[in-house]
Amino acid sequence: MAALARWCFRHRWIVLIAWLVAFIGLGGAARAVGDDYKDAFSLPGTDSQAAYDLLASEFPAASGETASIVLHARSGTLTDPALRTPATSMLASLAKLPHVASVTSPYDPKGASQLSADGRTAFATLTVDGQVTDLTAADIKKIVDTARGADEGSLQVEATGNIVSVAEQPGQSYSELVGVVAAAIILFLAFGSLLAMTLPLITALVALGIASSIIPLLSHVSTFSEVSLTLTTLIGLGVGIDYALFIVNRHRIALRAGKSPEEAAINAVNTSGRAVLFAGVTVCIALLGMFALGVTFLYGVAIAAALGVAFTMATSVTLLPALLGFYGQKVLSRRERRRIAEHGPEPERPSGFWWRWSKIVEAKPRRLAVLAAALIVVIAIPFFSLRLGSSDQGNGADTKTSKRGYDLLAEGFGPGFNGPFLIAARTGSEADKTTVARLVDTLADTPGVASVSEPQYSPTGSAATITLFPTTSPQAAETSKLLDRLRDDVVPKVVAGSDTQVYIGGSTATGDDFSTVLQSKLPLFIGIVVILAFLLLVAVFRSLLIPLTASVMNLFAVGAAFGVIVSIFQWGWFGSLIGISGGPVEAFIPVILFAVLFGLSMDYEVFLVSRMHEEWSARRDNRLAVSLGQAETGRVISAAGAIMTLVFASFVLGDERVLKLFGLGLAMAVLIDAFVIRTVLVPALMHIFGKANWWLPRALDRRLPHLSVEPTADELEGIVPEAATAQANNSTIPGQSTGPRASFDKSSGRH
Incomplete structure (x- = not known):
């Protein structure tokens, strides 16, 4: 040295x-x-990773990252022509953007459940053709800016979801x-x-x-x-x-x-x-x-x-x-x-x-x-x-569109809406599909479950997905307890005696x-x-x-x-x-x-x-x-x-x-x-x-x-x-003379 x-x-x-x-x-x-930052996030051997892998192989379009375009009527309802027209026009523009695979509108017949009971809050599901790491910040910003561009007058438009947070990186x-x-x-x-x-x-x-x-x-x-x-x-x-x-x-x-x-x-x-x-x-x-x-x-x-x-x-x-x-x-x-x-x-x-x-x-x-x-x-x-x-966009500042959208969805559809469980099942036979139907009925009657979607089957019919919404927020301890109960008790009892494989994923399950x-x-x-x-x-x-x-x-x-x-x-x-x-x-x-x-x-x-x-x-x-x-x-x-x-x-x-x-x-x-x-x-x-x-x-x-x-x-x-x-x-002690020090061999630890 x-x-x-x-x-x-x-x-x-x-x-x-x-x-x-x-x-x-x-x-x-x-x-x-420049840089090429990306998150290498995988959890081999976990239920949530198995669900994601099944989705990626059987539902390639659905395995892409999604965002929610949240619509809210400051006055009136979203079905009023004065609000519906600019909203549908904006959603059509989103569908034409690069990397946007699909946009499911609340105004379409299959999106009827995306409108709240009071008609004042709705959301469109936007799916991109990959994961967030496959998109540039400019691509995501274009999506957010297009959506937010329709926010005017009585129509409030917010964007929330994982990909939106990329566009909200602090300056x-x-x-x-x-x-x-x-x-x-x-x-x-x-x-x-x-x-x-x-x-x-x-x-x-x-x-x-x-x-x-x-x-x-x-x-x-x-x-x-x-x-x-x-x-x-x-x-x-x-x-x-x-x-x-x-x-x-x-x-x-x-x-x-x-x-x-x-x-x-x-x-x-x-x-x-x-x-x-x-x-x-x-x-x-x-x-x-x-x-x-x-x-x-x-x-x-x-x-x-x-x-x-x-x-x-x-x-x-x-x-x-x-x-x-x-x-x-x-x-x-x-x-x-x-x-x-x-x-x-x-x-x-x-x-x-x-x-x-x-x-x-x-x-x-x-x-x-x-x-x-x-x-x-x-x-x-x-x-x-x-x-x-895992903290989520609900922990963000009110100045962020993702936080405002998160709160609107929780208010219009319930606190568990922002953290659904995505259940994936292999359905290689008719017996498997019967088991999945029975699983949906059982899940709907399970305490802590707000709602369960009907199963959606892959084009080949070899896999199905079910979306389950808890009654509690993603960060609530009760939501984690519900996940454990579903995995350890509810699902095993339903699939017992069958060959059906069921995995529970989604962002909340992945965080757990x-x-x-x-x-x-x-x-x-x-x-x-x-x-x-x-x-x-x-x-x-x-x-x-x-x-x-x-x-x-x-x-x-x-x-x-x-x-x-x-x-x-x-x-x-x-x-x-x-x-x-x-x-x-x-x-x-x-x-x-x-x-x-x-x-x-x-x-x-x-x-x-x-x-x-x-x-x-x-x-x-x-x-x-x-x-x-x-x-x-x-x-x-x-x-x-x-x-x-x-x-x-x-x-x-x-x-x-x-x-x-x-x-x-x-x-x-x-x-x-x-x-x-x-x-x-x-x-x-x-x-x-x-x-x-x-x-x-x-x-x-x-x-x-x-x-x-x-x-x-x-x-x-x-x-x-x-x-x-x-x-x-260098270390003279007060009141003590600076005489010679004792010789000490540090290698041996002895005089």
Whole structure:
């Protein structure tokens, strides 16, 4: 690491030009080629997937994506000539558009059931010749604009359905800009220097720009959804600024201690830079652990987010030392430079608030540990009421046509109309058709069922479809219970003794199946991530208790974040403040959030404990190591936590519910982690455990690989002769002389 930092510092023009060429070149390529985002969503082995596969093979026209064109009479009824004429004209225009396979009008004889009982609300079913991924945004926008063009006077026209949401993608969002501005303010307050403030911003934005250019290019050769790019921005911006912040902070400490800019940069990258790489690798491991779930939809998200983190690591240890070479002593504020010129360099002495706070934690560890743990548990309690599902257009803003159409359909036809079950059956014989007829009668008499359509047979007669409308809304728990009852009880009893195969699909059933699949694999995923992180920490810190404590603390942070998510997004507490209504939490969100949160929580653990480990290695005094490590890292960890919290929270300002959920969940987790867990709970527990923190069985010590976040003095001396002395002098303890440190061999863990 020291050699890399020295090369980048001395060849800073080459490094800067290389990163600029990559930034501009990849950005230009991405703009020239464009993107090919699509959702690879399939659930092999599930009932809903079997229903979809049967529809695709036996009803190719019907298997296309559909949208509902909702008609509503503001006055009068839809059968009035003044409303019927423009409505039928608009529907005829829709039928002529490219990719529109059919339009079933409520004014046609076979569409009579598409008119509400009071005659004021109706819908036309528009079917396209494929899935939403087969259409361009321009194709879908043309459909929506044609429909909405008839909205005039007493006739209200709205469009709703999955394909409509594509045309309603939010425009330019300024949430990222708000996050960057907030980060800049905190960086300025932390450093007191405008130039130093720009360093973390530049490295993070360069990394983010390159990753955001590569992902659209990769979308042409692999499957990436558009949410992959958004999440990469969300995660990359936060960790990128934080990683650079830790290195710049270490660089400034060395400058104040009298080191030259080159020595300070090498020292910073060779110490904090190692911690950055270790923390970043941990985040990537957690993200790529999503492959263990076997859900293709998550693969692109995992790769994209890991790619963003990887580039933030790369810019932090290459571009950043190059920029430090350009900035020189100006990384320090004018006041700091003037003080050094007048009074000479000073070793970094732990003092002020964080030194006093570390001594408070040292004096009352048990009481503070209990209070901190109790606070986290209380915040996490709602997590045990977590209900997974799928939000839909009913959770959107009233400014969207899909939301208005959704509400009109629920009002005119019942709450379950927006989430019908699509039942598919194989009918290869007359006996199968008799069974299907009996199934329709049974379903109609089932509690919780509002209505059931007559079976529609395929052209060959080998398959049939039945549409069932529940009495409850798609997101209601009662609807999920009805689905389970139909699959486990009602349908099996009807088809018993026959060869008829029946599958229940539809968007609501697919969402339930998705939740079930993820819930069944979530323990495996969590186990893989936790065990791998545990093993990495054991190898680095040569301890069993510290990795175990870190894993539990990270789970605490995740639990608290989910507690907040359930309270706001599921129960609706304070939801109006951020423009959302209560509903189930999307099934894929716990998976992605856990991967990101566990990795980010490990970041602060590494930065905090690596400093403690450095002191323990030198002095073998647990009390001093914990207090000094906390005092020296408290200020920078709190600044980093504040930055990441504000960057993540800024995404709540966007329009998309999923991004609000991610942003708020990540922000709350980082807030609790940085200001409760790392500043109170972890140091308190380490004081309580004492020397047991650093115990590792000798047999295990011999077998484990030797990883190190902090370099030994010999490693520093071998590359920069005076750096080891700077390292030793950087942590002078108040009231203690700066005598020589004990020699300690990190590879063996013994003096």
